[in-house]
Amino acid sequence: MNDTPSPATVVIYSGGMDSYTVLHRALREGRDVHALSFDYGQRHARELDQAAKVCRQLDIPHQVVDIRAIHGLIDNSALTDANRDMPEGDYAEDNLAATVVPNRNMILLSLAIAKAVNIGAGRVDYGAHGGDHVLYPDCRPAFVDAMNAVAGIANFEAVDIHTPYLRASKAEILADGLAMGLDYADTWTCYRGEALACGRCGSCLERLAAFAANQATDPLAYAGRDA
Template structure:
């Protein structure tokens, strides 16, 4: 798969973590002009946004926008946006959606990405959904990605006016069926500096990871399985 045409604009959701950094590198490799999009949504720390800024610059994004969207105003529902909940340090029960799930987060962020892509004259959105080594979030499944892509083509001027598959919106989730180790190996082959990334749910202001939360656990296991030294900065 390659870009529709050289330097076609694409919006990439960039959290500052390992997965989204790899996805940005993939989009660049495919020949897209990458417009990185991050959100200050009320998450527990801003160090992941500092990481996103570093990653966008080092991987050559055309521009990087950070949108303020305060999901803390909707009290309850997630340990990432409500301090009344503790970030869990052990896996939940099988098939249980964890308390770190943020209600409708990917749908909200993809909707903003869709608006920016259409304004840019682009037809491609990339995000780091993963259905293998992940936390069980409902908005990271292949069915969800297909559903949002269908919505994108129903809800936009471009989608309604298009009569060809080649001129319709596409939502790309290139790592959705990859293990964490495979994601790390792919990122390394594309020149991603994972020491710049922050995946921890509760990193401190300097970006130091707790080493205990589920995101840290999955990241550690990924580097171990890949046989690559873990460059994460831990507390």
């Protein structure tokens, strides 16, 4: 009998498709997963609700960190300012730049690294992926490499920032999750927090395209579409 404890991992878990897949991938590796979510004053809490539900079902530790006090520092984004129009259309720098939240991933990673050090975890997982590179600088390999270097020297014990899908597309992430038998009804992707996903924002369109590329049906219901 092996009494060696499983290595601990802190997973930054938003409740969206990518982090949902990362979470399950870490579990499949046999990791002792600690899910970490953040309330930073985003326009809605649908993803956080999904994250809490999934963690209850999986019976894994889940902490939601309230950092809404910094909202005034990062409110220059359509994702954090409800008074700004939410852009629609496919992911592209010219029409979705308004969804960039200033310095978001550096802030969230710093806090996740602190938790990892606090509980003796050697790794932080987050779902940066290749499809985000065109728009979000803090999802690009250069950023991850730099943060990994800092995480290696900022504390007495180094923490590894693990990004299994850093060079993968959304369709490839979904393919991996479908191969694991994951149910993506337990995720929320839409930038809007309405009863149904809008099907028009960049996040919805990217999600729908990923399902189409995998010849699979999205289990979420969309406004103006048959359920």
